[in-house]
Amino acid sequence: MAEHRYDPKQIEPRWQQVWADERTWEVPNDPDAPGERSYVLVMLPYPSGEPHIGHLKVYSVGDAVAHFHRRIGRRVLNPMGYDAFGLPAENHAIRTGQHPRESTDRSIAEFRRQFREWGMSIDWSREFGTHEPRYYRWTQWIFLQLFKAGLAYRKEAAVKWCPVDQTVLANEQVIDGRCERCGSEVEARQLEQWFFRITDYADRLLADLDTIDWPANVKTMQRNWIGRSEGAEVVFRCEELGIDYPVFTTRPDTLFGATFFVMAPEHPDVLRLAEGTGREEEVRAYVNRALTESNQERGAADKPKTGVFLGRYVTNPVNGEKLPMYVADYVLMEYGTGAIMAVPAHDERDFAFAQAFDLPIRRVVADPDGDGELPYTGDGPLVNSAPEFDGMHNREALRAIVDWLDREGKGHASVSYRLRDWLLSRQRYWGCPIPIVTCPSCGLVPVPEDQLPVELPDITDYAPKGRSPLAAAEDWVRTECPSCGGPAERETDTMDTFVDSSWYFLRYCDAANDEAAWDPKVVAEWMPVDQYIGGVEHAILHLLYARFFVKALADLGHLDVQEPFSRLFTQGMITRDGAKMSKSKGNVVSPREIVDRYGADTARCYILFIGPPEHDADWSDEGVEGVHRFLGRLWRLAAEAAEDGPIRGDVVAPGGREGLQGADLQLARKANWAIEKVTADLGDRFAFNTAIAAIMELTNEVSRLREQTSPDVRRFALATAASLLFPFAPHVSADAYERLTGRRVWEEPWPDADPALLEQDVVEIVCQVNGKVRDRVSAAPDAGDEELIALAKAAPNVQAHLDGKQVVKEIVVPGKLVNLVAR
RNA sequence: GCCCGGGUGGCGGAACUGGUCUACGCGGCGGCCUUAAAAGCCGCUGUCCCGCGAGGGACGUGUGGGUUCGAAUCCCACCCCGGGCACCA
Numbered sequence: 001m002a003e004h005r006y007d008p009k010q011i012e013p014r015w016q017q018v019w020a021d022e023r024t025w026e027v028p029n030d031p032d033a034p035g036e037r038s039y040v041l042v043m044l045p046y047p048s049g050e051p052h053i054g055h056l057k058v059y060s061v062g063d064a065v066a067h068f069h070r071r072i073g074r075r076v077l078n079p080m081g082y083d084a085f086g087l088p089a090e091n092h093a094i095r096t097g098q099h100p101r102e103s104t105d106r107s108i109a110e111f112r113r114q115f116r117e118w119g120m121s122i123d124w125s126r127e128f129g130t131h132e133p134r135y136y137r138w139t140q141w142i143f144l145q146l147f148k149a150g151l152a153y154r155k156e157a158a159v160k161w162c163p164v165d166q167t168v169l170a171n172e173q174v175i176d177g178r179c180e181r182c183g184s185e186v187e188a189r190q191l192e193q194w195f196f197r198i199t200d201y202a203d204r205l206l207a208d209l210d211t212i213d214w215p216a217n218v219k220t221m222q223r224n225w226i227g228r229s230e231g232a233e234v235v236f237r238c239e240e241l242g243i244d245y246p247v248f249t250t251r252p253d254t255l256f257g258a259t260f261f262v263m264a265p266e267h268p269d270v271l272r273l274a275e276g277t278g279r280e281e282e283v284r285a286y287v288n289r290a291l292t293e294s295n296q297e298r299g300a301a302d303k304p305k306t307g308v309f310l311g312r313y314v315t316n317p318v319n320g321e322k323l324p325m326y327v328a329d330y331v332l333m334e335y336g337t338g339a340i341m342a343v344p345a346h347d348e349r350d351f352a353f354a355q356a357f358d359l360p361i362r363r364v365v366a367d368p369d370g371d372g373e374l375p376y377t378g379d380g381p382l383v384n385s386a387p388e389f390d391g392m393h394n395r396e397a398l399r400a401i402v403d404w405l406d407r408e409g410k411g412h413a414s415v416s417y418r419l420r421d422w423l424l425s426r427q428r429y430w431g432c433p434i435p436i437v438t439c440p441s442c443g444l445v446p447v448p449e450d451q452l453p454v455e456l457p458d459i460t461d462y463a464p465k466g467r468s469p470l471a472a473a474e475d476w477v478r479t480e481c482p483s484c485g486g487p488a489e490r491e492t493d494t495m496d497t498f499v500d501s502s503w504y505f506l507r508y509c510d511a512a513n514d515e516a517a518w519d520p521k522v523v524a525e526w527m528p529v530d531q532y533i534g535g536v537e538h539a540i541l542h543l544l545y546a547r548f549f550v551k552a553l554a555d556l557g558h559l560d561v562q563e564p565f566s567r568l569f570t571q572g573m574i575t576r577d578g579a580k581m582s583k584s585k586g587n588v589v590s591p592r593e594i595v596d597r598y599g600a601d602t603a604r605c606y607i608l609f610i611g612p613p614e615h616d617a618d619w620s621d622e623g624v625e626g627v628h629r630f631l632g633r634l635w636r637l638a639a640e641a642a643e644d645g646p647i648r649g650d651v652v653a654p655g656g657r658e659g660l661q662g663a664d665l666q667l668a669r670k671a672n673w674a675i676e677k678v679t680a681d682l683g684d685r686f687a688f689n690t691a692i693a694a695i696m697e698l699t700n701e702v703s704r705l706r707e708q709t710s711p712d713v714r715r716f717a718l719a720t721a722a723s724l725l726f727p728f729a730p731h732v733s734a735d736a737y738e739r740l741t742g743r744r745v746w747e748e749p750w751p752d753a754d755p756a757l758l759e760q761d762v763v764e765i766v767c768q769v770n771g772k773v774r775d776r777v778s779a780a781p782d783a784g785d786e787e788l789i790a791l792a793k794a795a796p797n798v799q800a801h802l803d804g805k806q807v808v809k810e811i812v813v814p815g816k817l818v819n820l821v822a823r
Numbered sequence: 824g825c826c827c828g829g830g831u832g833g834c835g836g837a838a839c840u841g842g843u844c845u846a847c848g849c850g851g852c853g854g855c856c857u858u859a860a861a862a863g864c865c866g867c868u869g870u871c872c873c874g875c876g877a878g879g880g881a882c883g884u885g886u887g888g889g890u891u892c893g894a895a896u897c898c899c900a901c902c903c904c905g906g907g908c909a910c911c912a
Contacts, residue, residue: 217828335911417911623834703864800879
């Protein structure tokens with residue numbers, strides 16, 4: 001017998017060559033082609049250096065899904081591109097003086113090389129980087145559509161500024177008062193910035209979460225982020241100055257308990273209100289301190305309450321009481337109206353403030369369990385309010401009071417959101433230029449669409465100076481106003497890279513189109529994405545922005561879908577020794593080393609075998625060896641079995657159920673069991689680990705029964721194993737399958753289990769006495785209850801435990817178990 | 824503090840809607856092959872107890888209760904780990 005050695009270095013390049021030469025995974029746009037469509041998409045990578053183990057995991061998951069969908073007969077779109085603009089490449093440029101394009105393109109080449117080496121079934125004809133003018137031309141086009149629709153606008157705003165990266169940040173990029181990217185504390189600045197009006201879509205972004213199949217935790221995170229609160233706007237009037245101050249409250253039922261009024265330090269009227277009260281200096285000092293304080297210091301919930309009396313009063317619209325006005329930093333300008341009514345008896349923050357400033361506290365909601373300590377935030381009947389509301393349950397009173405306010409013109413029902421508009425401009429170089437020209441006479445003028453793209457000019461000094469490095473490219477900045485022809489200046493800010501990635505999935509559908517961003521008819525063939533796969537770290541940012549873009553573009557008539565991603569899967573991290581891999585910890589496993597040592601099939605298969613893909617998993621060098629052994633065993637068994645030539649005819653169990661007996665029948669059954677198991681694991685859920693375990697079991701069974709089975713049944717079992725393994729380890733599977741059958745596994749339909757071979761002739765019945773397993777007996781699968789009870793009672797160890805007892809109850813689970821209850 | 828996940832052998836993990844706890848893999852132990860090794864192959868492997876043995880028993884899914892003929896699975900309380908949110912009125 002010839003020596004067979006599993007050598008991935010021989011096998012893998014050979015099949016990669018076939019797939020590249022034949023462009024196997026390319027799928028042309030063809031709305032008329034028959035068959036179901038499946039758009040399987042993994043979040044596009046940020047190309048920096050080379051791929052890490054997380055990339056290997058997420059693309060292994062995506063590729064397994066893509067392969068499975070193809071094999072069950074769908075037309076699968078599985079594209080690849082690069083999120084190529086961004087700060088790391090620019091920071092590298094600042095350090096080395098090298099153009100970010102060069103380092104980016106070098107990284108892209110390495111990513112591409114490794115993706116091919118991993119044997120990913122990608123349609124390379126649709127590849128692009130978001131930094132290519134051919135792509136960002138259309139990013140600019142989308143910006144202009146939003147601008148013309150009033151969904152992109154410029155305004156001066158208090159923004160978050162990162163002093164290290166020297167740029168403004170979106171709210172979503174500020175974590176605990178620190179820059180998400182570099183960790184430095186952000187500062188507040190007043191700057192003119194570009195925004196997308198995502199808040200217009202808050203309600204729809206919230207409501208449509210119910211229409212998509214996403215992990216519950218991601219939906220919850222988005223819901224929290226949007227932060228919809230129902231309540232009322234209530235107008236409090238400052239009689240002395242004759243100014244109305246509306247406040248937002250979720251608790252209009254507690255209006256009678258308001259004992260003071262608080263404004264945010266940023267509120268534009270604060271200083272004016274204090275004027276002439278003799279408190280100006282104190283107020284001014286407080287406001288200045290609050291504004292320069294970092295978010296970190298100000299944001300802490302357990303911080304003692306501070307504030308200053310403004311020397312003015314407002315009138316409570318429900319009872320005419322005069323409430324003292326304060327300025328305090330626990331009230332935020334960005335939320336609601338920047339002013340609140342304070343009800344210390346029923347709000348913890350107001351309570352803390354009232355205690356610190358010795359303000360009155362009046363209970364207006366009784367505790368049904370007996371009034372305890374204040375503040376009380378639960379429900380109960382109203383007290384100390386007005387005769388018509390006292391005694392009414394507060395939930396009911398809430399509606400009644402809002403109705404009353406509405407009738408009196410003093411307020412109305414209202415909804416407030418935590419979500420803010422998306423700040424998209426960045427004072428950095430390596431991003432998509434904003435296609436706007438500022439003209440002294442015409443104002444903000446969009447660059448005409450036929451002049452797109454506004455290309456990013458080459459510069460030599462990338463260092464940030466508090467304004468965009470692009471401002472130094474004077475020849476580029478100076479331009480003509482597209483409207484009046486006069487001298488004008490280009491916008492020098494660039495776009496947040498999240499803009500680039502908010503529509504890339506649309507471009508994949510029609511990547512070669514140079515006449516338009518996409519043809520709506522072509523996009524209709526693929527969108528929405530059937531299965532989106534990526535990291536949970538994008539739960540809010542990217543996934544919310546992409547949803548907003550799709551809705552806005554649909555409203556503008558460019559798209560026919562409301563949601564970009566029908567199903568979402570979020571994969572867990574790969575750790576090592578229980579910790580996140582990082583260079584400083586020295587616990588990094590590089591995909592390149594693993595692929596080099598064991599081959600791509602082992603690397604991919606192991607990473608899917610390690611555990612449920614949605615969970616974090618710890619890397620183990622020994623575990624890799626185990627999977628490598630398994631692939632080697634399967635391949636060797638196949639090579640051995642194929643020595644007499646491939647199976648002729650269909651690859652089914654030869655002879656069917658009738659012609660099989662003994663070990664042949666046992667093995668054919670195992671193969672059919674594996675088909676059913678793997679199909680369910682891939683179809684219903686992402687249980688790659690148990691699917692691979694089932695294929696291991698089948699392979700072990702072939703090995704164990706090697707001497708007792710006929711060659712045809714053995715080859716059938718091995719071909720089945722190879723076929724089922726293909727989505728996880730494509731090279732070795734293709735190789736083994738070809739040896740066994742002479743055919744290409746990816747051209748074969750997914751195997752069907754033969755129902756006749758799934759049935760068992762005998763089943764094992766567990767016999768319990770009082771719920772404890774005492775024996776096992778064999779029975780026909782369709783044996784009746786009486787028969788099973790009789791068998792159980794006859795089992796020796798059951799008898800031993802029934803000795804001297806009376807059976808009082810008999811429970812039968814057909815085909816599985818008998819439980820005898822005895823006393 | 825609030826909202827989600829999750830605690831199963833020495834380890835990663837299986838166990839579908841309440842019905843054989845620990846599949847598969849790792850590690851460990853023993854054996855085969857070999858001059859030897861590597862590779863490969865075969866067997867055993869939750870803990871404790873009784874038995875020379877075949878075998879049997881008790882315990883066992885973070886802790887304590889409960890429901891049930893029967894609980895890793897359902898209910899209540901608590902502990903620990905991970906994640907998200909957190910002065911949002």
